Amino acid sequence: xxxxxxxxxxxxxxxxxxxxxxxxxxxxxxxxxxxxxxxxxxxxxxxxxxxxxxxxxxxxxxxxxxxxxxxxxxxxxxxxxxxxxxxxxxxxxxxxxxxxxxxxxxxxxxxxxxxxxxxxxxxxxxxxxxxxxxxx
Numbered sequence: 001x002x003x004x005x006x007x008x009x010x011x012x013x014x015x016x017x018x019x020x021x022x023x024x025x026x027x028x029x030x031x032x033x034x035x036x037x038x039x040x041x042x043x044x045x046x047x048x049x050x051x052x053x054x055x056x057x058x059x060x061x062x063x064x065x066x067x068x069x070x071x072x073x074x075x076x077x078x079x080x081x082x083x084x085x086x087x088x089x090x091x092x093x094x095x096x097x098x099x100x101x102x103x104x105x106x107x108x109x110x111x112x113x114x115x116x117x118x119x120x121x122x123x124x125x126x127x128x129x130x131x132x133x134x135x136x
Contacts, residue, residue, distance in 0.1 A: 015053035031075045039066035045080040073117040081108030
């Protein structure tokens with residue numbers, strides 16, 4: 001349930017980010033490098049201040065494991081893909097759930113935004129890759 005960050009040159013532990021109740025399955029940096037997002041088997045995504053490892057908030061709403069997280073290119077939205085067959089879009093500034101995307105018949109294993117932020121790609125264990133249009 002912890003995320004450990006290390007200084008690359010020395011291998012020294014910088015700070016642990018602790019708080020998830022189960023295994024962390026994915027992590028992603030915000031575009032500006034100030035935040036780290038995590039997806040966990042505790043059915044939540046976490047947002048952390050990278051500089052000091054402090055928890056900003058947990059994003060709860062999935063009914064199963066969060067397998068993948070990704071920031072939009074502007075850093076304003078976090079996507080989380082889950083074993084509950086959904087993708088949730090969260091506003092980073094306050095943690096509000098913006099939208100739930102459905103359509104996968106099995107677990108959503110990966111999510112990624114296009115560089116311009118207009119599309120979200122998802123990969124599912126049902127063997128499909130979907131492209132979702134993001135509102136501008």
